Amino acid sequence: MRKLLPAPLLSLALALLWLVLWDEHGPVVWLGAIAVGLAVPVLTAGLRPSRPHARRPLLALALLWRVTVDATRSCLEVAWLLLTRRAGDIPSGFLRVPLLLQDSHALATLAVIVSAVPGTALAELAADRSALLLHVFDTRDNERLLAHIRLHYEQPLREIFET
Structure with a gap:
């Protein structure tokens, strides 16, 4: 699951941004939002730094x-x-x-x-x-x-x- 969705919040944000940028909200726009939300984080995973290990x-x-x-x-x-x-x-x-x-x-x-x-x-x-x-x-x-x-x-x- 981690490989398909390496950054769930980023995926959600990108999908929502895609929907906001389009005037209409037909099935093609929704599929595009899902595709962008899933594809971009996977394709850019190597560009992101390691996960933070925040304590306290x-x-x-x-x-x-x-x-x-x-x-x-x-x-x-x-x-x-x-x-x-x-x-x-x-x-x-x-x-x-x-x-x-x-x-x-x-x-x-x-x-x-x-x-x-x-x-x-x-x-x-x-x-x-x-x-x-x-x-x-x-x-x-x-x-x-x-x-x-x-x-x-x-x-x-x-x-x-x-x-």
Whole structure:
């Protein structure tokens, strides 16, 4: 069954997308949706990374909450800076974040987190996965930001994804 349906959620999403993109919903469109939903995941299985082995689901929920709170707070801080300062008065630049993470799923999650929180954007992951290069909107307190990323994002991700 796993060979026929290697990624059930992806199959379902592709089939639904196929149905949404067509104006009519006759039998041919439905057969096309089923064919696309079954064929694409099978044909692209080699392109997808290995399945994540996430542990500690409660910690993952806590991390999600932390990111939500941080994104909200950062959004307000960025908005305040934009409303109260001139662009030239806000020191922006790059910050190198040394990493202990090695799991590809954890690194991808960290990249999504730092890109989702206003004020930071992922610029580059080192080829040896030893560091992230972030563009930071406000570089006045890089040490605090670095400590925050390590404590509140990297450490939980290590506990969730790495043994």
